[in-house]
Amino acid sequence: MTEKLKVGFLLLGGCAGCEMAVVDLSEKLVDALAHLEVVFWAPTVADVKYNDLEAMEDNFIDVAFIDGMIRLDEHIHMAKVMRKKAKTLIAFGVCAALGGTAGMSSLHTKEELFSKAFKNTPTTDNPDGIYPQAHCLVDGKYNLTLPTYEDKVRTLNQIVDVDYYIGGCPPHHGHVAVAIGALVSRQLPPKGSWITNGKAVCDVCKRNPTRNGFSGRVMVDKVLRMVDGVPDEHICLLQQGYICFGPITQGDCGGSCLTVNTPCRGCGGPIPGNEDYGAQALSSIASILDNEDTTAMLMEKYSNLAKFFYRYALPSGTLPRKM
Amino acid sequence: MSFSPNIVGFACQWCTYAGADLAGNLRCKYPPTVKLIKVPCSGRVKPEYILEALAQGADGVLVGGCHFGDCHYKDGNHKTKNRMDLLKKLIEDMGFDPRRFRLEWISGAEGQKFAQVITEFTEELIALGPNPLKGGKE
Ligand code: SF4
Numbered sequence: 001m002t003e004k005l006k007v008g009f010l011l012l013g014g015c016a017g018c019e020m021a022v023v024d025l026s027e028k029l030v031d032a033l034a035h036l037e038v039v040f041w042a043p044t045v046a047d048v049k050y051n052d053l054e055a056m057e058d059n060f061i062d063v064a065f066i067d068g069m070i071r072l073d074e075h076i077h078m079a080k081v082m083r084k085k086a087k088t089l090i091a092f093g094v095c096a097a098l099g100g101t102a103g104m105s106s107l108h109t110k111e112e113l114f115s116k117a118f119k120n121t122p123t124t125d126n127p128d129g130i131y132p133q134a135h136c137l138v139d140g141k142y143n144l145t146l147p148t149y150e151d152k153v154r155t156l157n158q159i160v161d162v163d164y165y166i167g168g169c170p171p172h173h174g175h176v177a178v179a180i181g182a183l184v185s186r187q188l189p190p191k192g193s194w195i196t197n198g199k200a201v202c203d204v205c206k207r208n209p210t211r212n213g214f215s216g217r218v219m220v221d222k223v224l225r226m227v228d229g230v231p232d233e234h235i236c237l238l239q240q241g242y243i244c245f246g247p248i249t250q251g252d253c254g255g256s257c258l259t260v261n262t263p264c265r266g267c268g269g270p271i272p273g274n275e276d277y278g279a280q281a282l283s284s285i286a287s288i289l290d291n292e293d294t295t296a297m298l299m300e301k302y303s304n305l306a307k308f309f310y311r312y313a314l315p316s317g318t319l320p321r322k323m
Numbered sequence: 324m325s326f327s328p329n330i331v332g333f334a335c336q337w338c339t340y341a342g343a344d345l346a347g348n349l350r351c352k353y354p355p356t357v358k359l360i361k362v363p364c365s366g367r368v369k370p371e372y373i374l375e376a377l378a379q380g381a382d383g384v385l386v387g388g389c390h391f392g393d394c395h396y397k398d399g400n401h402k403t404k405n406r407m408d409l410l411k412k413l414i415e416d417m418g419f420d421p422r423r424f425r426l427e428w429i430s431g432a433e434g435q436k437f438a439q440v441i442t443e444f445t446e447e448l449i450a451l452g453p454n455p456l457k458g459g460k461e
Pocket residue numbers: 013014015016017018019067068069093094095096100101168169170171
């Protein structure tokens with residue numbers, strides 16, 4: 001029997017949903033464990049500490065999965081440690097790959113974010129308005145520390161070299177199974193690629209107009225938000241005026257959102273050949289807006305286009321990445 | 324030395340590019356601040372190009388196309404208008420000054436207008452100062 005592949009999981013600035021997608025493999029995970037040995041999984045699943053990772057020899061881990069974005073000095077440090085310890089590093093899920101929804105927080109000041117999180121939410125009781133501090137001396141002798149907060153959200157590849165990307169928020173467990181299969185059989189695309197079936201969400205969507213006998217070009221003559229009505233469950237959302245990013249998003253989820261009557265917002269990541277998700281989303285949607293009034297309607301309905309077009313990808317954008 | 328802005332201009336070959344030529348032939352005076360890139364149609368200018376130019380430190384970006392009704396590909400400039408209206412708002416919503424980006428319709432007969440647009444844009448950019456991303460903050 002060939003040696004088991006040593007794998008590690010590390011959660012940085014994320015919600016651990018990506019790791020739930022691994023657990024959701026259920027029996028498939030049990031089968032895969034015949035070929036995999038989990039040597040590190042923190043801070044969520046295994047009883048290991050950061051020190052244990054630091055103590056490993058370099059390149060000890062065959063394949064490391066990192067989920068979550070980068071916002072703390074601790075994330076930067078641990079990403080670098082994991083890079084050293086892993087032969088292959090995967091940005092697992094859209095947070096690690098493109099910044100994720102938390103990436104939108106870069107559009108706000110630290111004060112806006114902290115006052116919301118630590119003062120103004122209805123469930124918060126903080127009359128003295130105390131914020132977390134990087135350093136705190138307790139009883140004049142215990143110097144306690146917390147990680148420090150960076151000026152903006154970064155993607156994993158802005159900190160270390162990344163070998164592969166897997167999209168999704170979280171990645172669909174069916175796609176995780178395919179990815180793990182590819183790892184175990186060592187049939188991987190060229191380094192730097194996304195692990196994907198290469199199809200757009202529209203390709204796997206049952207509403208695709210070409211599947212329903214429509215051959216013209218879909219044009220959007222009005223813009224609706226989900227609060228404006230209930231879309232017909234069988235017709236392409238774009239044809240009904242609900243903006244959907246299916247045409248430019250990798251469909252490894254199998255078009256999940258469309259099966260629950262919700263437009264795609266791009267968590268699967270950009271279809272190959274496109275570097276800037278938001279710019280591509282803007283471009284393709286703009287080219288099917290019927291006229292200037294429709295464009296104006298879109299801008300009126302969606303008050304912040306950065307949050308709209310870059311819902312999962314802001315930190316990876318050409319301009320935001322430099323700002 | 325006073326600040327002389329660096330403008331990247333994407334000019335449709337059928338109109339604005341010819342307009343720039345005419346401005347030269349007419350010996351119109353305008354500041355030497357623009358570097359023109361000839362494109363087949365303003366509809367060919369991807370938002371990525373504009374974002375990339377700004378990210379790399381261009382002080383301003385100009386897109387010049389044919390007036391409505393004059394586009395050689397019929398509705399290329401209508402697509403440009405939709406795209407650029409959205410892009411300008413996107414740039415602003417990302418927290419970047421949208422005045423650094425302009426869309427203008429300048430025909431091949433409007434040499435004067437070309438010179439005037441460049442002069443005005445240059446003045447506006449001088450007032451704004453250099454692109455804060457110049458020098459690259461990663
Ligand atoms: S990609 Fe989604 S599921 Fe994964 S960590 Fe980020 S927010 Fe959570």
